[in-house]
Amino acid sequence: MSLVNKQLRYVVEAVRDNREALSEYIYRLYERIERYEEKLKGFITLRPADTVIREALEANRLGKPLAGIPIAVKDNISTEGIRTTCASAILENYIPPYDATVVKRLREAGAVIIGKTNMDEFAMGSTTETSYFGPSRNPWDPSRVPGGSSGGSGVVVSAYMAPAALGSDTGGSVRNPAAYTGIFGYKPTYGGLSRYGLIAYASSLDQIGLMTRDSVDAALLLEYIAGEDPRDPTSLDLRVGGLFKEISSLGEGRDLPKARLVIVKEMWSGVEDHVFKTTMNAVDKLSSEGFEVEEVSVPEVSYALPAYYVIAFAEASSNLSRYGIPLYGLSKDPENTSWIDYYSEIRSKGFGKEVKRRIMLGSFILSAGYYEQYYIKALKVRRLLRDRLLPLLRRGYIASPTMPIQPPRLGEAIEDPLRLYAMDIETVIPNLIGSPAISLVAGFANSLPVGLQLIGPPLGDRDLLLIARTIEIIIGLSNLSPQMG
Amino acid sequence: MTPQKAVIGLEIHIQVNTVRSKMFCTCSQDYRGAPPNTNVCPVCLGLPGSLPVPNREVIRKAIMLALALGSKVLDKVVFVRKHYFYPDLPKGYQISQHRGPGMAPIAVGGSLEIEGDSGPKRIRMRRIGVEEDPARITYPSGDPTRSSYSLIDYNRSGVPLIEVVTEPDLSSPKEARVFMEKLLELVDHLGISNPDLEGAFRVDVNISIEGGERVEVKNIGSLKDIEKAISYEVVRQRAVLAAGGKIQRETRHWDPVKGVTIVSRYKELEEEYRYFPDPDLPPIAITSSIVEEIASKMPELPWHRAERYVKIYGLTRYVSRVLVSRKRLSEFFEEVVKIYGDPRRVADLLINDFLGIVNERGGNLDMVKASPQSIAKLLSLMDQGVISVKIMKMILERVVLGGEDPEEIVVRENLKVIASDEELEELAEKVIKENPKAVEDAKKNPKAINYLVGQVMKLTRGRADPQKIAAIIRRKLSIGS
Numbered sequence: 017m018s019l020v021n022k023q024l025r026y027v028v029e030a031v032r033d034n035r036e037a038l039s040e041y042i043y044r045l046y047e048r049i050e051r052y053e054e055k056l057k058g059f060i061t062l063r064p065a066d067t068v069i070r071e072a073l074e075a076n077r078l079g080k081p082l083a084g085i086p087i088a089v090k091d092n093i094s095t096e097g098i099r100t101t102c103a104s105a106i107l108e109n110y111i112p113p114y115d116a117t118v119v120k121r122l123r124e125a126g127a128v129i130i131g132k133t134n135m136d137e138f139a140m141g142s143t144t145e146t147s148y149f150g151p152s153r154n155p156w157d158p159s160r161v162p163g164g165s166s167g168g169s170g171v172v173v174s175a176y177m178a179p180a181a182l183g184s185d186t187g188g189s190v191r192n193p194a195a196y197t198g199i200f201g202y203k204p205t206y207g208g209l210s211r212y213g214l215i216a217y218a219s220s221l222d223q224i225g226l227m228t229r230d231s232v233d234a235a236l237l238l239e240y241i242a243g244e245d246p247r248d249p250t251s252l253d254l255r256v257g258g259l260f261k262e263i264s265s266l267g268e269g270r271d272l273p274k275a276r277l278v279i280v281k282e283m284w285s286g287v288e289d290h291v292f293k294t295t296m297n298a299v300d301k302l303s304s305e306g307f308e309v310e311e312v313s314v315p316e317v318s319y320a321l322p323a324y325y326v327i328a329f330a331e332a333s334s335n336l337s338r339y340g341i342p343l344y345g346l347s348k349d350p351e352n353t354s355w356i357d358y359y360s361e362i363r364s365k366g367f368g369k370e371v372k373r374r375i376m377l378g379s380f381i382l383s384a385g386y387y388e389q390y391y392i393k394a395l396k397v398r399r400l401l402r403d404r405l406l407p408l409l410r411r412g413y414i415a416s417p418t419m420p421i422q423p424p425r426l427g428e429a430i431e432d433p434l435r436l437y438a439m440d441i442e443t444v445i446p447n448l449i450g451s452p453a454i455s456l457v458a459g460f461a462n463s464l465p466v467g468l469q470l471i472g473p474p475l476g477d478r479d480l481l482l483i484a485r486t487i488e489i490i491i492g493l494s495n496l497s498p499q500m501g
Numbered sequence: 502m503t504p505q506k507a508v509i510g511l512e513i514h515i516q517v518n519t520v521r522s523k524m525f526c527t528c529s530q531d532y533r534g535a536p537p538n539t540n541v542c543p544v545c546l547g548l549p550g551s552l553p554v555p556n557r558e559v560i561r562k563a564i565m566l567a568l569a570l571g572s573k574v575l576d577k578v579v580f581v582r583k584h585y586f587y588p589d590l591p592k593g594y595q596i597s598q599h600r601g602p603g604m605a606p607i608a609v610g611g612s613l614e615i616e617g618d619s620g621p622k623r624i625r626m627r628r629i630g631v632e633e634d635p636a637r638i639t640y641p642s643g644d645p646t647r648s649s650y651s652l653i654d655y656n657r658s659g660v661p662l663i664e665v666v667t668e669p670d671l672s673s674p675k676e677a678r679v680f681m682e683k684l685l686e687l688v689d690h691l692g693i694s695n696p697d698l699e700g701a702f703r704v705d706v707n708i709s710i711e712g713g714e715r716v717e718v719k720n721i722g723s724l725k726d727i728e729k730a731i732s733y734e735v736v737r738q739r740a741v742l743a744a745g746g747k748i749q750r751e752t753r754h755w756d757p758v759k760g761v762t763i764v765s766r767y768k769e770l771e772e773e774y775r776y777f778p779d780p781d782l783p784p785i786a787i788t789s790s791i792v793e794e795i796a797s798k799m800p801e802l803p804w805h806r807a808e809r810y811v812k813i814y815g816l817t818r819y820v821s822r823v824l825v826s827r828k829r830l831s832e833f834f835e836e837v838v839k840i841y842g843d844p845r846r847v848a849d850l851l852i853n854d855f856l857g858i859v860n861e862r863g864g865n866l867d868m869v870k871a872s873p874q875s876i877a878k879l880l881s882l883m884d885q886g887v888i889s890v891k892i893m894k895m896i897l898e899r900v901v902l903g904g905e906d907p908e909e910i911v912v913r914e915n916l917k918v919i920a921s922d923e924e925l926e927e928l929a930e931k932v933i934k935e936n937p938k939a940v941e942d943a944k945k946n947p948k949a950i951n952y953l954v955g956q957v958m959k960l961t962r963g964r965a966d967p968q969k970i971a972a973i974i975r976r977k978l979s980i981g982s
């Protein structure tokens with residue numbers, strides 16, 4: 017049987033001492049890509065197969081632990097010598113001169129970048145429809161979106177075009193597409209993975225995350241890329257040494273660890289019926305398997321979404337100030353133009369509609385007079401949420417649907433910003449409080465996967481992943497294959 | 502009618518050119534002389550995805566300056582982003598510090614006492630912060646309006662700056678200059694900045710005349726220009742008001758070539774900077790033990806040093822103040838005194854002769870190659886009568902700028918004062934014989950003897966004491982003095 021459908025850890029083992037198997041495996045991935053990529057548009061930049069195979073064989077020959085395994089990387093994570101566009105016209109031809117720390121660590125461990133995945137422009141969106149390069153499509157139903165903003169990463173892992181992918185998660189951008197494409201999505205504690213090289217959307221919320229076929233693969237990769245980074249003053253040590261070994265051995269005869277699930281009522285209130293039922297069934301099943309379930313009310317949760325958007329827009333308007341300078345691809349002859357006009361022209365041409373909307377709102381939020389009224393107030397809400405939720409996370413894991421609705425059809429959500437923003441209602445909470453969170457498949461509704469979100473306490477990544485593995489084993493829905501034509 | 506009072510405040514940006522690296526990356530802080538755009542990295546180029554890492558040494562230096570000015574050091578350092586679009590700012594914002602909700606500079610308050618126009622005066626500080634220098638833009642013709650393109654050099658981008666903002670306590674161009682001299686002296690002595698390096702400081706001046714709005718003159722780069730720009734602006738504002746006009750709140754630039762201030766094309770009002778705390782830089786806690794530790798390592802302040810010179814060395818206030826005007830000069834002075842003794846004589850040589858040579862060439866002490874030993878030796882050579890004052894002055898430049906050993910010069914070029922009176926007698930005899938006309942003149946007019954003395958000096962190539970020669974000639978010609 018082909019290795020293509022296997023989890024990453026099995027592929028690594030199979031190819032470690034078998035270079036023929038490695039090139040054969042990569043060749044099979046490219047076969048899948050050739051067959052499905054045109055329809056699904058998972059990649060913005062796909063590297064040539066011979067380059068990837070050559071690099072993979074070299075890593076394998078050197079005996080590196082990941083043995084030359086190809087990994088897909090979201091196109092807002094800097095890769096030295098490989099175009100990194102953020103799915104924006106303004107960076108269409110930008111080739112970074114340096115690797116993001118996570119990419120550097122992956123490469124050092126023997127992984128090879130297969131390509132850069134599609135996303136919402138500058139990660140601003142929840143459907144991958146704001147990409148300058150056109151939308152990605154959901155492998156489970158190509159008339160629907162794969163979620164976003166790391167939609168391309170979700171597509172390529174779900175459709176077996178890469179065994180794993182890096183995504184980034186500012187308000188759900190890893191968990192949302194993981195839920196919609198039926199894979200495992202993990203957003204670490206804020207700072208748990210270095211942000212150095214991640215092209216910023218909203219710096220205080222941004223976090224690189226992993227999108228894999230299950231939690232065990234995530235733990236394997238995590239061990240190689242985690243760890244404090246002197247280049248990122250916000251980075252932290254997650255202390256995940258030995259996690260892969262521990263998580264791999266779960267379910268082998270020993271009793272599975274159990275935990276308490278905290279149901280915050282407000283996080284289940286605006287949820288679509290099918291989604292509610294499917295996720296609640298999963299919770300019930302866990303309860304019958306020995307998990308404690310506690311229901312609480314946290315009314316402050318209703319402020320999370322507006323606070324999130326105020327903070328995200330403000331930081332985005334600042335982070336995106338750098339584009340327009342003649343250092344990147346999109347530029348023009350500045351002769352006889354004032355610099356202000358020059359910037360206006362480049363930025364008008366280079367940014368898409370959603371990005372402009374967020375920059376304008378963010379600039380307004382930060383302007384004198386409104387800064388205190390909006391930004392400072394949003395920071396207070398953030399603190400309030402942390403004060404309310406952290407005590408709950410000391411007792412158990414907050415469980416909710418990952419997404420309040422099932423994946424919209426292309427074009428359905430994008431035209432209505434309020435509807436689009438409301439999709440993030442569950443996922444923004446961990447980003448606001450700095451917590452780690454995962455999404456795994458809880459079940460199916462209308463033949464589409466439905467995600468269960470689990471939130472842990474900051475720095476509780478290790479235990480969160482172990483519980484996630486337990487749940488995967490109990491529910492039995494990991495490493496799924498979408499039915500594709 | 503007395504002219505309306507001028508109210509002047511300064512915003513000073515001082516490069517911290519004594520540390521190793523830039524403010525937020527590991528590139529060298531010393532950008533001078535490197536080929537354009539070679540002293541750069543993803544961080545100081547503001548490349549997407551790069552992150553700043555604060556240079557803690559600069560924060561320590563800013564705290565030290567705050568302590569020297571008696572400012573209140575705040576308990577955490579918060580960096581903010583100051584936004585504006587200009588190609589010298591690769592991120593579209595400058596990482597800086599500010600006061601406001603959720604923001605805090607390094608320190609607030611404090612003061613510096615200066616000799617004001619009418620006696621001692623305290624100039625109050627508003628705040629002290631750190632920030633990054635923007636890149637440098639150059640225009641091929643030197644003037645943006647007459648250049649068809651501009652060149653951007655990012656070598657300077659990210660160089661650490663300390664920003665000092667004063668209250669508007671200064672009243673004249675002269676006071677502004679005196680204040681700046683004293684502040685630069687201070688940062689020099691604290692090891693924060695060598696103020697003599699090109700571009701080591703830039704000043705924005707806020708000036709208003711009673712009855713008018715505040716005008717900001719930006720980016721003045723030298724002490725002379727600060728004084729000139731303020732003088733120009735005070736006269737201009739008074740003239741506008743006298744003619745019944747109004748002074749608008751505006752930003753102007755100083756044109757050092759034309760000697761005028763020019764109104765800037767864009768309004769740069771504070772409201773438009775969209776300040777907010779930089780989410781990439783977690784606030785840094787400054788504990789009292791950190792502050793105490795920095796205080797314990799504080800070098801001697803220049804005014805304390807000057808006081809010591811007066812008390813211990815018996816120097817005048819003026820001489821003491823000149824000696825502490827630069828740390829290197831005062832250290833040099835103390836080294837020479839340690840070897841040679843006699844502080845007054847050392848001070849005299851340094852202030853009159855030594856500084857004369859340096860100041861003739863712009864005043865930057867970096868050009869000095871002399872060791873304290875060589876200056877001490879020079880003084881000893883004079884004491885021992887080996888060389889004359891004239892020879893000392895003749896060779897001083899080579900000692901100071903060339904770093905040559907004075908003794909070696911004297912030996913090599915046979916510059917010793919002629920010790921033997923016989924040789925002088927002989928030479929005097931010779932000159933008298935060869936210049937009968939001058940001898941006649943000298944007999945009639947005693948002042949004309951100088952010509953004969955000069956001729957003898959010429960033959961000795963300056964190796965003699967002219968007074969001694971004069972005495973010999975007078976004796977030989979039997980004329981009184």
Ligand SMILES: [Zn+2]
Binds near residue numbers: 527528541545
């Ligand atoms: Zn640098």
